[in-house]
Amino acid sequence: MRRVFRGAVTGRRLGLGLACAALLVSVAMPVSAQTIELPNGTIDLQRLQGQRGDMDGNYTVPSALDRARSGSRYDDPRLTDPSRGTPSRFDTRDPAGYYGADTELARPSALEQQYSQRAGRRLEQFGYDWRHDGRLVATGLLNGAVPEDYVLGIGDELVVTLRGQVNSTSSVRIDREGRIVLPNMAPVTAAGRSFGEFRDDLTAQAQAAFLQTNVFVSVGSVRSIGVLVTGEVNLPGRYTLTSFSSLIDALTQADGIRKSGSLRNLRIMRGGRTVAIDLYDVLLGTRTVNDLRLQDGDQIIVPAIGDTVAVQGDVVRPGIYELKSGQSTVTGVLELAGGAQRARGNRLDILRLDRSGRNQVLRNAAQGARILAGDILRVELPRDAFAVEGATELPGGRGLAETKTLRDLLSDPYVLTANPYLPLAVIETEDPATRQRRYVPVDLLRVLDGSMNVSLRERDRVIFLSQTDIRYLGSADVQAVLRGEQPPSLKLAMDNQLMGEKLAVSGVAGAAGAAYPGTAQAAGNNGAANRTRGEAQQQPWRGSDDAYRGDRPLDPLLVNPDLAAARSSRRLIGTYADPQNPAGIRLIESDIECGGLQTLAALASEGLQQRYSVAMRSGARRSEDSSVIDVRACPAVFNRHPDLLPFLLEYAVSVEGEVRIPGVYPVVPGARADSLLKAVGGVTLDADGEAVEVTQANGQRATGISLQQLATSTVGPGDVIRISSRVSSREVGVVRVAGEVVRPGRYDIKRGERLSELLRRVDGLTAEAYPYGAIFTRERVRQAEEAGYRRAALELEQSLPSVLAASSGQEAEQARQALPFLQGLIGSLRAAKAVGRVVIEVDPTVLAARPELDFVLEPGDTLLIPKRPSHVTVSGEVLNSSSVMFRSGLSARDYLRMAGGATSAAELSDAFVIYPNGESEPLRLGRFSDGSVPIPPGATIVVPRDPQPFSFMTMTRTVVSLLSDLALTAASLAVINNN
Structure with a gap:
């Protein structure tokens, strides 16, 4: 029979094998002897049949002992088949999957729902969420050392090892008489004795029977016990456990106590007496599990839950x-x-x-x-409390018993953080009549000097602002919203998100997250927002616990109860033109959270910017007007209090001019101007102390005020303060002098300084200087020349369609052939870099004789005086464009002949000369004329292309003039590079 049972156990179907083995044993053996001895213990087959059922749908959960001894991974059919009864809440094969969406623990009980509805937030029953892991119970109790106080019983297996005169190891089981029998020794009583007492007795008898013999005793396997679990448990019934098992193990096998069952009034019926058990003692750590050890035949009763609070x-x-x-x-x-x-x-x-x-x-x-x-x-907290947050060292609740006024609060020098904004703080208070929340501005400087005080009431919230918070009012994001535009930071976040989406569509792995972390952050924040919405829907009784300054929480009672629900909708949403969308636009939720900007955008959409007209006067430039804009992160205080940002802008004062940090600063009515000047960092060194201008909100303006007068005056919301700079005789910038001067270098200039004065500062010209070839450039002229190039390119591009439409026949064919050339010319004009050269007179003697030529210098001017050249440059439509040696008396035709002569495409009648000083003059070359224009050294002769093939076009003269300008620019650049 043993071989039959072992063969069945090693098969794949443990259940069928156990049933077949039990059937064979029941047929072959009498009922009174239906037990099988295994190496690891004894199994009662009648119990086995009762646990396994009769294979007709009756089912009892097998004991942990049976599963451990068989070594099987038992599958509970009710875990997958709902028709087999109430499904278990955990799977011993996978403890990690214990809690599920449909478990009883995940659903609030009727008692929890009642208490949660009354309390206004979720409350759970204590003690019912402990983890039931049958696998750990079964294996854990069969391993490890046996305690000294373990009481041996019939069926326990002992391993006795003798070393000395006799060397042997015997595995013996306590027989039904409660004894063990070892070879050559008298029987030793074991049942009912503690393991330590039995070991000492066995050692003494063995040492008396054998000389110099040591005895080692251990428990090989323990006996099984049967207990009955009834009452408010998930799976009541009879279970087979080990003699080590405690009350917790039995409840674990019964799949735990229901939430309708009691944890404090459990009873164990044992031999006609009742043992009362309070599981709170175990859960709270005042009693150990070993004190709740079970005995064979115990009945565990779990009554219904009692009174609760x-x-x-x-x-x-x-x-x-x-x-x-x-x-x-x-x-x-x-x-x-x-x-x-x-x-x-x-x-x-x-x-x-x-x-x-x-x-x-x-x-x-x-x-x-x-x-x-x-x-x-x-x-x-007591209701007589208020909260402090913002720029404070100790945010949180404060009691009104010790701090009744704002002056009492500020009496502690460490209440405010470093660099606070003192002209204005905000108290969020509650109207006692209407219970409506509103903001009250407070001047902290007047509170500190004792000229005013504010009484605090319960549920007030004192918000201190920092300089960083205030400077956000003039940032590019706020100014863009006031103008009705999208904030630059929102545009950047949208661009990153769209680029990540495009890369993801194109197959770039990790593009949306790794390459563009802002997009990944947005997705993570959106997930957090969705979780917040889900929790708010599933658990409506939860209050707000989301008021934080950084990672420091405020008191929950002083937090806006709508804050958690509102936080999920404080992300900025931008519009993106999407032609594929039927609406034409697409809304994109960015990773930027700022409730203040959202509220401000809502007001701006209603056309209410007039109330913030002063705040719009000073602030960041438009992003398209400057390459550097003031983009700042949204302070946390404006996200926690969405209405605070528009409130501060209503109390704004614009401070402009020569102050350290110009911008928008909120003040209370009647604020001292000196406190505002301290908040902006004071005036700069260039400030004119006698040229202060103040424009009040009512339109009255006072000019010519001194800083001393301003310090003693008061300002209010809507005022504009402008501190002008001193009139300086020094220009902002320098001029550069290079070439043949005695002391070349960079020189700062004063206002109205002339060229002759600069030449004296450089100690005049050297002996090798060539004043006639001086090159003078000016930045303002260069910008004007480049603007002229762009304008000419635009005009030429706009005239091409009309000219092509008006031409016909051969002229049209010529126009089509000339089109690539003209398009290239348009591109060259748009990409051309101007020099900004101005024709000047540098000779000091000429400047002294003709003062009208002595002009005023500007910052950025550049003067280059070259050495006297010895060549003449010939360029354009000649066979060999080059520079030839200057010879006195030679005409322009002579220099052309030295350059190989003109090409067949040259137009000699339009040839011109560029003098070294930058002037140009036509040469007037003809059939019978060599030109009467003198050619000085350093001059450049330019022979243009014959425009006859394009004579059909009306813009021929324009093209020729443009070519001349480009040639002049190229010649000037060549001269500058050579020098």
Whole structure:
């Protein structure tokens, strides 16, 4: 029979094998002897049949002992087949998958729903969420050392090892007489004795029977016991456990206690007596599991849950607790919840049901007050409290008993952080009549000097602002929203997100996350927002616990209850032109969170920018007007309080001119101007102390005010303060002098300084200087020349369609042939870089004789005086464009002949000369004329192309003039590079 059983156990179908083995044994053996001895213990086949069922649908969960001894991974059919009864809440094969969406623990019980509805936030029953892991129970109790106080019983297997005169190892089982029998030794009584006592007795007898022999005893396998679990458990029934098993193990095999069952009034029926068990002692750590060890034949009864109370608020373990006799005071209930989180200063309120089943509130309960069934104990801050947040070292709740006014709060020098904004703070208070929240501006400087004070009330929130918070008012994002535009930071976030989407579509792995972290952050934040929305829908009783400054939470009672729900909708959403969208636009939610900007955008969309007209005067430039804009991160205070940013802009004062940090600064009416000047960092060194201009909100303007007068005056919201700079005789910038001067270099100039003065500062010209070839460039002229090139290119491009449409025949064919050339010319004009050269007179003697030629210098001017050249450059339509040696008396035709002569495409009648000083003059070359224009050294002769093939076009003259300008520019650049 043993071989049959072992063969069945090693098969794939353990259940069928056990059933077949049990059937064979029952046929071959009498009922009284239906037991099988295994190397690891004894199994009662009648129990085995009862546990496995009769294969007709009856089912009993096998014991942990049987599963451990068989070594199988038992599959509970009710885990996958709902028709087999109530499904188990965990799978012993995968403890990690214990909790699921449809488990009983995941769903609030009726008692939890009732308490949560009364308390306004979710409350859970204490003690029912401990993990049931049958696999760990089964294997863990069969391993490890046996304690000394373990009581041996019939069926335990002992391994006895003798070393010395006799060397042997025997595995013996305690027989039905309670003894063990070893070779050559008298029987030793074991049943009913502790393991330590038995080991000492066996050692003494063995040493008496054998000389110099050591005895080693261990428990090989333990006996099995049967217990009955009934009452409010998920799977009541009879279970086979080990003799090591405790009450917790039996409850684990029964799949735990239901939430309708009691944890404090469990009973164990044992031999006609009752043992009362309170599981709170185990859960709270006042009693060990070993004290709850079971015996064979025990019956565990789990009655229905008794009277309950709930504890919420600032305690260690908020939840629903079961009461027990003698534990019905406030102090006792607080001990169950782990005690209050604050050592003192707590307010204890009791929500008690009246006769109609409705809540009635008992305020300020004493520690010894009696707690009745169904009460909810609330542990909170006293109501006479207010909150401090923002630019403070110690944010959080404060009591009104010690701090009644704002001056009392500021008496502590360490309340404010470094660099606070003192001209204005905000108190968010509550109207006692309407219970509406509103902002009240406060001048902290006047509070500090004692000229004013503000009384604080309960539920007030004092918001201190930092300089960083205030400077955000003039940032590019705020200014863009005031103008009705999208903030630059929003545009950047949208561009990153769209680029990540394009790369992801094109197959770039990780593009949306790795290459563009802003997109990944947006996706993560969106997921967090979705979770927030989901929690808000599933758990409507939860209050707000989301008011933070950085990672430091404020008191939950002083937090806006709508903050958590509103935070999920504070992301900035931008519009993107999407032709594929039927609406023509696409809305993109960025990763930027700023409730203040959202509120400001809503007001701007209503056309209410007039109230912020002063705030719009000073601020960031448009992003297209400057390559550098003031983009700042949204301060957390404006995200927590969305209405605070528009409120501060209404109280704005614009400070412009020569101050350290010009911008928008909010003040209260009647604020001292000197405090505002300190907030902006003071005036700069270039400020004119006698040229201050103040424009009030009513339109009155005062000019010529001194800084001393301004310091003694007051300002109010809507005022504009402008501090002008001193009139300086020094220009901002330098001029550069290079070439043949005695002292070349960079020179700062004063306002109205002339060229002759600069030449004297450089100690004049050297002997090798060539004043006639001086090159003078000016930045303003260069910009004008480039603008002329762009304008000419635009005009030429616009005239091409009309000319092509008006031409016909051969002229049209010529036009089509000339089109590539003209398009290239348009591109050259747009890409051409101008020099900005100005024809000047540098000879000091000429400047002295003709003062009108002595012009005023500007910052950025450049003067280059070359050495006297010895060549003449010939370029354009000649056979060999080059520079030839200058010879006195030679004409322009002579120099052309030295360059190989003109090409067939040359137009000699339009040839011109560029003088070294930058002037140009036509040569007037003809059939019978060599030109009467003198050619000085350093001159450039330009022979243009004959425009006759394009004579059909009306813009021929324009093209020729443009070519001349480009040639002049090229010649000037060549001269500059050579020198």
